[in-house]
Amino acid sequence: MSPADVETRATREDHEALRLWLRLLATTNLIEERMRRRLQEEHATTLPRFDLMAQLDRAPEGLKMGELSRRMMVTGGNVTGITDGLEAEGLVARLADPVDRRALRVRLTPAGRRAFRLMAAAHESWIVQAFAGLDRTQTGALADLLGRLKQHVRATEA
Amino acid sequence: MSPADVETRATREDHEALRLWLRLLATTNLIEERMRRRLQEEHATTLPRFDLMAQLDRAPEGLKMGELSRRMMVTGGNVTGITDGLEAEGLVARLADPVDRRALRVRLTPAGRRAFRLMAAAHESWIVQAFAGLDRTQTGALADLLGRLKQHVRATEA
Numbered sequence: 001m002s003p004a005d006v007e008t009r010a011t012r013e014d015h016e017a018l019r020l021w022l023r024l025l026a027t028t029n030l031i032e033e034r035m036r037r038r039l040q041e042e043h044a045t046t047l048p049r050f051d052l053m054a055q056l057d058r059a060p061e062g063l064k065m066g067e068l069s070r071r072m073m074v075t076g077g078n079v080t081g082i083t084d085g086l087e088a089e090g091l092v093a094r095l096a097d098p099v100d101r102r103a104l105r106v107r108l109t110p111a112g113r114r115a116f117r118l119m120a121a122a123h124e125s126w127i128v129q130a131f132a133g134l135d136r137t138q139t140g141a142l143a144d145l146l147g148r149l150k151q152h153v154r155a156t157e158a
Numbered sequence: 159m160s161p162a163d164v165e166t167r168a169t170r171e172d173h174e175a176l177r178l179w180l181r182l183l184a185t186t187n188l189i190e191e192r193m194r195r196r197l198q199e200e201h202a203t204t205l206p207r208f209d210l211m212a213q214l215d216r217a218p219e220g221l222k223m224g225e226l227s228r229r230m231m232v233t234g235g236n237v238t239g240i241t242d243g244l245e246a247e248g249l250v251a252r253l254a255d256p257v258d259r260r261a262l263r264v265r266l267t268p269a270g271r272r273a274f275r276l277m278a279a280a281h282e283s284w285i286v287q288a289f290a291g292l293d294r295t296q297t298g299a300l301a302d303l304l305g306r307l308k309q310h311v312r313a314t315e316a
Contacts, residue, residue: 017289018282020301021189025231027308028186031179034311073183124176131175133310134303142303143178145296150185152291153192 031130032074038126043119047074050123052082053108053116056092062107064097091115189288190232196284201277205232208281210240211266211274214250220265222255249273 036047043050055071056063063071069079083106086092091112097103108116134142194205201208213229214221221229227237241264244250249270255261266274292300 016297016301017286020289020297020304021285022231023301023304023308024182024186025190027304027311028182029231030308030311032183034315073180073187127179128175129314130311131178131307133306133313138303138306139174139178141299142307143174143181145292145300145303146178146181146185148291148296149289149300150181150188153185153188153288155291156287157192 031127034130035123035126039119039123042122045119046082048072049082049086050116050119052079052086053091053112054120056106056108057113057116057120060107062095062105064103064105068106086112192288193281193284197277197281200280203277204240206230207240207244208274208277210237210244211249211270212278214264214266215271215274215278218265220253220263222261222263226264244270 032047039045039047039050051072051074052068054073055068065079065083068083072079083092083094087094090109092106093109094104094106097105131139190205197203197205197208209230209232210226212231213226223237223241226241230237241250241252245252248267250264251267252262252264255263289297
């Protein structure tokens with residue numbers, strides 16, 4: 001292959017990677033934005049609040065604030081501020097950590113857990129709808145390709 | 159198929175869609191976070207600043223503030239604040255709109271365009287690296303699957 005060919009191919013590939021990244025970002029943003037709107041319209045809540053409650057739902061022992069921040073999946077929320085709001089509504093509680101008594105753990109209250117489970121069911125059914133445009137083979141292929149991509153990005157940072 | 163079978167399948171599918179959504183979100187977040195870090199370390203800039211300059215680079219006539227906000231791909235930035243900062247550094251300029259004289263358009267200055275092109279080249283080569291874990295067939299398949307997903311989500315909202 002002549003140098004000119006290599007250059008042509010490289011340029012094509014560069015644009016392809018960039019286009020693919022923009023499509024990945026746009027798809028994620030689109031689904032996230034629809035989720036934000038639905039949570040607002042149907043549950044009068046925000047995605048960061050929902051995300052924070054989801055992290056607590058998976059941690060029955062509760063989480064320290066630092067852990068909670070690290071586990072959040074979405075950006076745009078101030079973890080302390082959201083926790084304050086949910087605590088004022090009786091949906092989460094701050095409790096002393098049994099080991100490190102100077103640290104506080106945040107936990108869902110029973111009312112918080114009930115409220116979260118209702119929202120989570122609605123959220124899950126909407127996600128199922130969103131992905132219903134792909135059949136089982138396509139779903140599996142997408143999961144596999146994203147898994148490879150993630151693994152490669154992680155490996156190249158080591 | 160008995161009702162029990164349908165229910166089993168539905169439950170399996172639900173979890174699959176939810177897992178796939180979380181993987182999509184996690185992959186996007188991972189790449190975005192690495193981009194944020196690189197832009198910070200190598201160009202002392204932020205992703206929202208880069209994104210804003212990218213939108214202006216594609217619009218030689220400049221953009222009104224409202225248009226600029228709508229075109230931003232990443233969240234977490236205040237468009238007015240970022241524009242103020244870039245203007246203070248001489249990288250963008252606000253000019254009266256030739257049609258609607260009460261409106262302002264934002265444009266890259268020649269220095270802003272040069273600075274952006276340098277960052278964009280580094281950014282593109284990093285994106286190429288990130289996606290190099292997929293071969294051409296896989297890249298094409300991922301683009302196709304994301305395209306279907308996006309189209310389906312858009313269609314279900316109509």
